[in-house]
Structure formats: structure tokens, C-alpha cells
Amino acid sequence: AVAGIATGFASLHLLGLQMPLSVWSMNFSMMIGLAVGIDYSLFIVSRYREERAEGANIYDGIANTLSTAGKAVFLSALTVVFSLAAVFVVPVMVFRSMALGMILSVVAVAFASLTLLPAILVALGDRVLHTRKSKRPHHEEDPDIAAETRWAKLTGVALRRPALTLTIGVLLLGALAAPAIGMKLGMPGPRVVDEGRTSRDGYETLVAAYGEGAAAPAFITVDAPEAEAVVAAAQQVPGVVDARVVTAPAETGRVVVRVTGSTAVDDDATATMVKDLRAAMDGVAPSALVGGPAAQNHDLAETLTGKAPLAIALILLVAFVLLLVVFRSVVVAVKAAVLNLLSIGASYGVLVMVFQWGWGASLIGLESTVP
Structure with missing residues (x-):
């Protein structure tokens, strides 16, 4: 993650010598770099440890990891990059700078995860594996196994009642997303x-x-x-x-x-x-x-309001096409697009509740509601 963020910052610096960039590009570059960098690294390391636990040697473990988790990381980065590229339809330098910073960071972090991280795993050898003994039960000794057991129980409940689980999940996300319909966009004041x-x-x-x-x-x-x-x-x-x-x-x-x-x-x-x-x-x-x-302020808010539907549609279209190509299933692609839309809508709904309606605003130090 650190190597990818540093590379992304260096790329931003070089681009900044040739074109104007907003200072916000650095902030968002770091945030997305940390998010995907840690996620990609944990994904690859976890898969590598599973391969080693099944008896693979160091090099076979790396090869199997890159052919599975590595492929997933690559496709994830590709989806994120193309989705962020949709932001360029908004003709505002600040937002294009932020999107560019995040794209460079994701590309750099993904490259580091697929090249630098495997090299580090080879250099560390068995030191990335669990070797400490404990008196606790085996599933509690290994944090990965313990976590897997907890999630397996929760997943088991969902699988036994899929219709009920789906209904509850959709209704909950829908209820949280509903306030987003009345969201008022605007620029921050002093x-x-x-x-x-x-x-x-x-x-x-x-x-x-x-x-x-x-x-x-x-x-x-x-x-x-x-x-x-x-x-x-x-x-x-x-x-x-x-x-x-x-x-x-x-x-x-x-x-x-x-x-x-x-x-x-x-x-x-x-x-x-x-x-x-x-x-x-x-x-x-x-x-x-x-x-x-x-x-x-008026023009910027009008531009964002006018271009936001197009940007959202492009992001969903890109995700749909990439998933359709990878999984060759219309159902999987549609499901992912709908769930993404519901999840993002729920996030915006919570933002409306706090920042526009003022629910719990005092808990985070807000003096008044804002658009």
C-alpha cells in the first residue's frame, strides 16, 4: 500500500508539472490507495497462506495465489479504474483531478500487489505462516480460521432462509436509501x-x-x-x-x-x-x-446536478459489462449492479439523515444542517 501510494504521488507530481491539478487529488489518492492497498494485500496474503497450509511450497503457493487471488485483484483494479474514469464526464477540474489521483493510486497499488508483494512473500518464506503454538482450540488459534468460523455461522443462517434474508436485506437497504431521493446538493460555505x-x-x-x-x-x-x-x-x-x-x-x-x-x-x-x-x-x-x-457556487452545483446521473449510469454500465465478460452471466452482472446501487443509495441516505435532517449531527460537532 505504501509503495503504491508513493508511486501514485510521484505520478501526480509529474502530471502537475504539465497540467493544473487540485490539491484534493492528493487527499483522495491517499484514501483510495490505503483502502485498496490493504484490501489487495490481505486478499493475496490470506490466499497464499491457504495454499501453503494445503502443502504447496513457496513458489507453487505464489503461482496458485496469483492465478486466483491475483486475477481477482487485477479485475477489481480494472473495474475501479474504469468506474472512476466516468467522473471525467463532469467538466470540473477539481473532480477530474480527484478521479485522476485515485486512478493513478489504484493502478500503482495493484501493480505493487501483483509484483512487489509476491517478491516479499518469497523473501519472507515461512515467516508469514502461523507458527506460534497455543493452548486454545485450533479454530481459535488461527485468527483466519476463527473469523471464517464466525462468518460461516452467519452465512449458514442466510443460506437456510435465503428468501427471508434477501427480503430483509433489500428492505433495510431500501429504507436507508429512501432519504437520498430528497438529497439537496450544494457547495460548502465558510x-x-x-x-x-x-x-x-x-x-x-x-x-x-x-x-x-x-x-x-x-x-x-x-x-x-x-x-x-x-x-x-x-x-x-x-x-x-x-x-x-x-x-x-x-x-x-x-x-x-x-x-x-x-x-x-x-x-x-x-x-x-x-x-x-x-x-x-x-x-x-x-x-x-x-x-x-x-x-x-451556483454554476458548480448546477453542473454536478446535471452530470451526476450520467456519471452514475456510466459507472453502473462499466461494472455490468466487466462482470458480464468475466463471469459470463447476465444474472451475476445485474445482481452486482443492483446491489451496488442499493448500497451507494443507502450511504447517501444516511448522509441525508445526518447532514441534511440533522439526526445525530451534534454527536459529530455539526452546528447546523448543510446541503
Whole structure:
């Protein structure tokens, strides 16, 4: 995992010399690298120990492990990479950077798991096997066997009543996923910063004196002769508390009009104000361009909302096709796609319960609900 993450970081550094990348690419690269790196390593080591326990020598054990667990690791990495590639349909540099960072990390970790890890296992020899004696029963002496016994009991219960187990599982996941239907997407505001930070204190001081909209106004660039008309039109838009020209004409003959709203940058009313501003400008000054923090947040949220269904559909399609090719079974591929959709939906449903509805928010230090 460490070798793969380091290689992924090095690849990101080289790419960063040629193209702009978000700092978030490093965070997500490390998270996914640790997740799949540990998972792949445990999968391969566990399979190798099983092979050795059945009497295979070191080299035969490695060969058998790579032909089974190694193949599964390769196909898993391939599925993850193609699924993450679907994020590139979102035309936002931050999200493309995160996807690229995760792809590089997964590729590097998978390569290390299939090459470096087997070499380490050969070098360690029998030291990766259990040799310590214990007075405990055999199934308790080996953690792998003990865990297998516990899961076998649980699986046995499910297999004896498959219809009941399936019904309970689907109903539970469906109930958890239901709140995701009302999920509101948005960008985080300044209050995500902890109290006591200078940036948070500065924000609180600013909004206390001038209102929440002062921290993230909208800016309109327009030809100087049309500036007065733009100011007058902006002042008539609901939610606008101030509009004025804040720059002298540039060499291009354009000026900047600052428009201050009454609500915070992450408020739904601010997004509505941006829409109304653009509609008002179309009839007054077609050359006017509405930007600034308020418009940026609105545009980003709109882009994500518009492209999210396509990205999700592509991810499910990729997973379906790869599983169909590997297992040659439509039932297996459909089952995996449906269960993935239910599982992800349940995760989003829990997020809505906590962050949007506020259930248990105080337990994790949330001051208020957020989109």
C-alpha cells in the first residue's frame, strides 16, 4: 500500500508539472490507495497462506495465489479504474483531478500487489505462516480460521432462509436509501471551518457588520456605457441589498459591478438571486457576464446536478459489462449492479439523515444542517 501510494504521488507530481491539478487529488489518492492497498494485500496474503497450509511450497503457493487471488485483484483494479474514469464526464477540474489521483493510486497499488508483494512473500518464506503454538482450540488459534468460523455461522443462517434474508436485506437497504431521493446538493460555505480559526473569525466579523451576502458577492462585468442600466436592473432583483460600480473602466472599456445579496453563498436563495440576475441582464445588457463566488457556487452545483446521473449510469454500465465478460452471466452482472446501487443509495441516505435532517449531527460537532 505504501509503495503504491508513493508511486501514485510521484505520478501526480509529474502530471502537475504539465497540467493544473487540485490539491484534493492528493487527499483522495491517499484514501483510495490505503483502502485498496490493504484490501489487495490481505486478499493475496490470506490466499497464499491457504495454499501453503494445503502443502504447496513457496513458489507453487505464489503461482496458485496469483492465478486466483491475483486475477481477482487485477479485475477489481480494472473495474475501479474504469468506474472512476466516468467522473471525467463532469467538466470540473477539481473532480477530474480527484478521479485522476485515485486512478493513478489504484493502478500503482495493484501493480505493487501483483509484483512487489509476491517478491516479499518469497523473501519472507515461512515467516508469514502461523507458527506460534497455543493452548486454545485450533479454530481459535488461527485468527483466519476463527473469523471464517464466525462468518460461516452467519452465512449458514442466510443460506437456510435465503428468501427471508434477501427480503430483509433489500428492505433495510431500501429504507436507508429512501432519504437520498430528497438529497439537496450544494457547495460548502465558510461555516465548515472550525470556530477559532482566523478565517472563520474574519468571516463572522464581516457578516456581522455587513450581512451574510457581503462575504461572497456576485460581480458583473459589462461595457462602461451600460453600467448604470445594469446597476438599476440589479437593484430590482429580489434578494439584492446593494449594487454599485466598483472599478474604473479598463483598457477594454469594461467595468465591474458588485452585487451584494442578503443571504450566504451556500443558501438556496443566493442561487435564485444569481439566476434572476442573469435573466435581468439578458434584457438590459447582453454583454454583461455574471460571476464571483455566488455565481461560481451556483454554476458548480448546477453542473454536478446535471452530470451526476450520467456519471452514475456510466459507472453502473462499466461494472455490468466487466462482470458480464468475466463471469459470463447476465444474472451475476445485474445482481452486482443492483446491489451496488442499493448500497451507494443507502450511504447517501444516511448522509441525508445526518447532514441534511440533522439526526445525530451534534454527536459529530455539526452546528447546523448543510446541503
